[in-house]
Amino acid sequence: MKVTDLALADSALEFLSQQGITKLYPPQEDAINAGLLEGKSILVSAPTASGKTLIAMLGIINYLYKSKGRVIYLTPLRALASEKFSELKKLEKLDLGRSIKTAISTGDFDSVDKDAENADIVVLTNEKMDSLIRHGVEWLDQIGLIVADEIHLIGDTDRGPTLEVVLTKLKELENRPQILGLSATVTNSDEISEWLGCTLVSSEWRPVPLTEGIFDGGTILWSNGESYEIESSIRGPPVDLSLDTIKNGGQSLIFAETRTRSASLATKGADAVSKFLSDSEKKDLEKISAKLLAGNEQTDLVKTLAALLKKGVGFHHAGLNQNCREIIESEFRNGKIKLLASTPTLAAGVNLPARRVVISNIARYDVKSGTNKPISVLEYKQLCGRAGRPQYDKYGEAIIVGNSNTSDLIDYYINGTPEPIKSQLADDRALRTHILSHIVTNPGIKSEDVFDFFLKTLAGLQTRKNTLKFAIDISKRFLLNEELIVQKGDRFAATEFGKKVSMLYIDPITAIYFKRGIETASENRNHTLGFLHLVTSSEEFFPKFSLRNKDHEVLSTLLENHSSELIEPISEYDCSRSLLAIQSWLNESSEVHLSDSLNIESGDMHRLVETADWLVYCLYEIAKLLGRSDLLEQIATLRKRITYGIKEELVELVQIKGIGRIRARKLYDHGIKNLEDLHAIPTKKLAEIDKIGPIIADNIKSQLKKVR
Known part of the structure; x- marks a missing residue:
């Protein structure tokens, strides 16, 4: 079916043409035939890269052209929300008889974003949508189209129940909005579509044909019975498999089971990959490496990554901060990075296809059982979905590194059926x-x-x-x-307590734990460490890093020196390394120190700070509800310290926009300890202080006038 055959506005057809979209893929045509443009609810179950995003675009354009309501686009992850927001932002250029505004809302669960109130398209995480429903936002009854991305994640233990409840509530709205569900290929898609009240569009079609195989003993045995020998080396099978495709002009993505293994595999492949690079590619990679170093504190992790980038190799995992991850993702998309080793989290997030995907190990550590377990068939299919770059490759390849069990792996994974999606809501x-x-x-x-x-x-x-x-x-x-x-x-x-807990968007168990801690806290006493322990040991806190042997002595000293701050006596065995990390952050430790002393990388620290900030806010709100006004100031101060990573003496200075932890410390060390000192110092002398300069000095002075 040609795009020009679609009953869309002329401006929409012109827009699609400018995007190079002239003909629909089979799943897209199936969705049109199923009534997408007639307002019918549809569940599309199809492989990665089969064009589900364009199906969503067509549904959104059609709805906004014909109706006055609003569209919400639900995603499971913030990174995915940002990606979709960038794509949907392009629709603002369309002339659909009215101007179109796109907004994104993924942040604070205890608030309602103003931007979302007036937008025609709102991109949200599932959790943010749930929070908005709890807050009773007025525009819920204006929703006419719901796009639910990655709907198969309803079967996920952590994120699934929220998506399930959100969809249940939205499909029960009085105006019965159109639902467009986008899912990976799942066994019981007919059951999911029945539940949603959708017409099922199921397809196995891919734009790039996929060949799957098992590697064992130096040979790939493909699922069609053919075999192919690989040149082996001491680098190991995952790297050898990757080099085989890189030397033929492709890119390779290795999925590793741990962070350490991802970095190790990238390192093993670096020298060999660099031999396939042209001089111009090496020059580009030198610049990319320098950019990474310039934009981040130079921890060992960052320096290792920067060195590997020069050779056309990278790794990707949750320990990297947002800046590093964005550079890696961007340069892999651009084809500069030839080999990327990643933990499986990448498969559920941003779209990074490669000609060959290598699954280095089918086992994953399971936290609940405390042992390694084989990945599911559904997860395997998701990893395979990254194989084959549309517009670049004529084929994609997904290879499992086996271990003398080739036939079993072919039967179970390659020929196997993905597990049916099962609700996790009864947990x-x-x-x-x-x-x-x-x-x-x-x-x-x-x-x-x-x-x-x-x-x-x-x-x-x-x-x-x-x-x-x-x-x-x-x-x-x-x-x-x-x-x-x-x-x-x-x-x-x-009760009032119940209402507050629901609006704060925390597990009732965590709220009860906080309530008891607040009720136990003494009056007129500093409880900084006690509150930190309360937060980091709560059910909701993530990530929790377990203590290593060498951490016990440090922790024991910390508890002894700050025993008066504790709400109740605790032992070091009640604590985690996350508590040490937050405490160290509050004492203005650098990312390098946190990495060297606690093995906490900047990506981890960002999530620790983000979670702690949210939970300390919840602690504040519960304390206020319980009438503990004596605790509010110190909890509010603690939250500011967590946000900026500062000692208490800098809290007043960071109130001024542009003065973060580094500049605040520089000012303090120059004798500028509060806002009065900032008022008093001449602008010229302020500008002479390291990390300030004339522009920031002027900005600080102009803000001081507003503070007064």
């Missing part, structure tokens, strides 16, 4: 959280109505009624006992 944590939020948003709701709502979820479709009812009753009893909800007859309502 204790998910159920208590979402039951509370449902009662908060429906005060006076009857017990039978609570049950009826959960019957409308996927869990309601997949779980026996008696089993689900029993689980719901247990969660309600827990919420009643902990005074988050109250019951009068057969009706339920949330």
Whole structure:
């Protein structure tokens, strides 16, 4: 089907033509034939790179041309939300009879973004959408089209229940919005589409044909029965497999099971890859390496990565900060990086295809069981989905590094069927959280109505009624006992505490833990370390890094020296390395020090700070609700210190925009210790201080006038 055959506005057809889109892929044509442009709800189940994003674009353009409502685009990850926002922002150029505004909202769960209120297209994470529903935003009834990306993640233990509840609530809106679900190929897509009330569009088509194989004993055995020998070396099979495709002009992506292995594999391949680079490519990579070093503190991790980049090789994992990850992703897309070794998190995030994908190990460490477990068939298929670069490759290859079990791996993974998507909503944590939020948003709701709502979820479709009812009753009893909800007859309502917990978007278990800590805290005492322990040991805190042997002595000294700050006596075994990292951050430790002393990389530290900031805010709100005004100032101060990574003496200085932890310390060391000192110092002398300069000095002075 040609794009010009579509019943879209002329400006839309011209826009698609400018994007080089003239003909639809088979799944896109199937979606059109299923009624996408007639407003019918559709679930598209198709492989990665089969054109699902364009299906969403067509649905959005069509809806905005014909209707006055708004579109929401749901994604599971912030990185994916940013990527989609950039793509959808292009639609603002369209003339659809009205101007189009696109917004993104992925941040603070305890607020409503102003930008989203007036936007026609709003890109949100699933959690942010859930939070907005809890806050009762007025524009919910204006939603006419819901695009739910990566819908197969409903089966994910952590993120699945929120997406499931959000979709249940949105599809029950009075105006019955059109739903467009985008999913990987899953076994029970017919069941998911039935639950959503969608027409199923299922396809196995890929723009680049995929060949799958197992590597064992120096030979790739392809699924079609053919074999291919690989030149072996001491670098190991994953690197050898990658070099084989790089020497033929392709790129290779290796999925490694751990961060350490990803860096190790990249290092092993570096010298060999560099031999395939042209002089101009080497010059470009020198600049990219220098850019990485200039934009980051030079930890060992950053220096290692920068050295590898010069040779056309990189690695990618959660320890890298956003700046490093963006450079790696961008330069791999541009074809500058020939070999990228990554942990599997990349497969669920941004789109980075390569001609050959190598799965170095099918085992992953499972936190709950404490052992290595084989990956699922669904995860394998997701990793394979990165093989083959549209517009660049005529084929894609996905290869598992085997271990004398080739036939088993072919049967299980290559010829296997992905596991059906199963709801995770009946899990204790998910159920208590979402039951509370449902009662908060429906005060006076009857017990039978609570049950009826959960019957409308996927869990309601997949779980026996008696089993689900029993689980719901247990969660309600827990919420009643902990005074988050109250019951009068057969009706339920949330207490003030319950309402606050739901709006703060935290697990009730965490809120109860915080409540008890606040009630125990002494008056007129500094509880900085006590509050930090409360936050970092809570159920909600992530990531939690376990203590190493050498950390115990440091921690023991810290607890002894700050024992007066503790809310109740604790031992070092009640603590994590994350507590040490946050404490070190508050003492203005550099990224280099955090990496060297605690093995906490900048990407990890960013997430630690982000999570701690949010949970300390929750702590503040709960303390305020409980009437502990004596604690509010020190909790607020602690939050500022966490945000900036500063000692308490710098809190006043960082109030001025542009003065972060580095400049605040420089000012303080020059005797400028508060806003009065900043007022007093002449602009010229202020500009002479290291890290300030004339422009920033003028900016500081202009802001001081506003503060007054």
